[in-house]
Amino acid sequence: MKIRDNKAWFFVLPALIVMAVNAFIPFITVINFSIIDVFMNLPAVSVGMENFYTVINDDLFRGAFVRQVGFSLLILLIQVPLGIAIALALPKKSIWATLSLIGLGLPLLIPFNIVGIIWRVFTRADLGAVPALFSVFGYQYDVAQNAVDAYWTVVVMDVWHWTPLIVLLAYAGLSAIPDAYYQAAEIDGASRWRTFLFVTLPRLRSVLTIGILLRFMDSFRIYTEVFLLTGGGPGSTTTFLSDVLVRKAVISFDIGYSAALSLIYFFVILVVSYVFFLVLTSVGTNDDEAVPE
């Protein structure tokens, strides 16, 4: 029962002003940059959509884009099921539950660059425990030279870093399911798997929506950790979109290109997130089991 009152805008205004300064002005600047060409100190020339065509036809962008999409999909496919499984396996109520939650929160609280450094010292050929471990099995693990090793190390690092977020969310969702639901399922003689599929999963929908959205957005923007772990290499095996953007914007100062890339980048995240959002919130809403919101 919300009161209908447009004066509520005044409450939102402070947040809006702070965000508008930070969002509108830069956003308009980016649009402006994307359609001009600046050369030395000459006046800027409008080039229309040319910067966009340059970006779309650039192999560097195309490669990074494909890798980025593949990476984000892989991350979601690993982290979401793993996160749910761990949440189901965690102890429910004891000192161990508290300790587990604190332990799970730890990776989320480590600054991104430290995450990169932790994994770098953990996997580097001359310092790490991982290469030492692999050499016991006779495998020459080398994150700096071997493309396959580098790619999987980045994936494992991200799984390490962010699966706890899904676990915490799923755990919170699980603890909100009343026991009566499980008792009813047991009386009906439902198998474990069917109970999970028809009782547990629908109830986790709203927390998983948040989890999947956050994980998609953040994995699509991944930069710092990878930069410190592999620097995008070897070759361009682990070069993702943000890496290309930072290189173009900050290092080679190619303003038109990076502005156009920024807009494409942002647009893709926006569209995909919106589709995720629609799909995840509509799935199962017609079931009798649907959660009354």
Next chain:
Amino acid sequence: MENLDRRKLIVRGLLILYFIFLFAPIIWMLSMSFKTNSEILSSKLLIPQNFTTANYAEIIEDPQWRESFAVTLTYVITNMIVTLAVALPAAYAFSRYSFRGDNHLFFWMLTNRMAPAAVFLLPYFELYSAIGLFDTPWAVSLAHTLFSIPLAVWILEGFMSGIPKAIDETAYIDGYSFPGFFAKIFLPLIGPGIGVAAFFSFLFSWVELLMARTLTGTVSKPIAVQLSRSLGAEGWDWGVIAASGVLMIIPGAILIYFVRNYLAKGFALGRV
């Protein structure tokens, strides 16, 4: 029955394996931070053979490290205060009123959370140079609010919606003015929510490197930048790097202890 126990054992075993995976990299860094550089490069043993605290001493005694620690705390805390100050009324509006364009506004706020930080680098550089805030902690904290406000509004709105409207009405009947009600009755009720929102604001600002690095130059160096610099300049001083990594985990670890029970709840109650 025996079957069930074996199942439980397997699940527990897998869970323990996961926690080993979770802690191994952190423990490895912890062990490195107590080793000398020559030992780091020569031995792969977990327990340091020549236990040393020299790496920590080097950081604590260096005024540059202390300075950058102060810079970092300045923008992290500023960001937290600004975020909460504007997110609280906004979240109240979203939880209590329906108004023209409220859902669009909410989604627009979230889209800012989606934007890759890299997108804003160049414009921010221009914007903050133009208004003379470049190379100050204030520029970084303002830039960070763009990302922390949406999340804070989202979390706070969830907590506020859990408070029945009847409480608001009773307070007005008891003669409270709106500010009086908000400060004396409402805020204490959503205390855990404020804790979680503050925690996430802190977290975002504390872990973010890209903007912090771009918006600072020579005068104010955030700790993250100080760290990256010591990576290259001093010839990869691994012991010091590991020690600074350990030091940077500590504030987060302390925070999570205090909000552990509300953490997951903050999201679970959210609007979506």
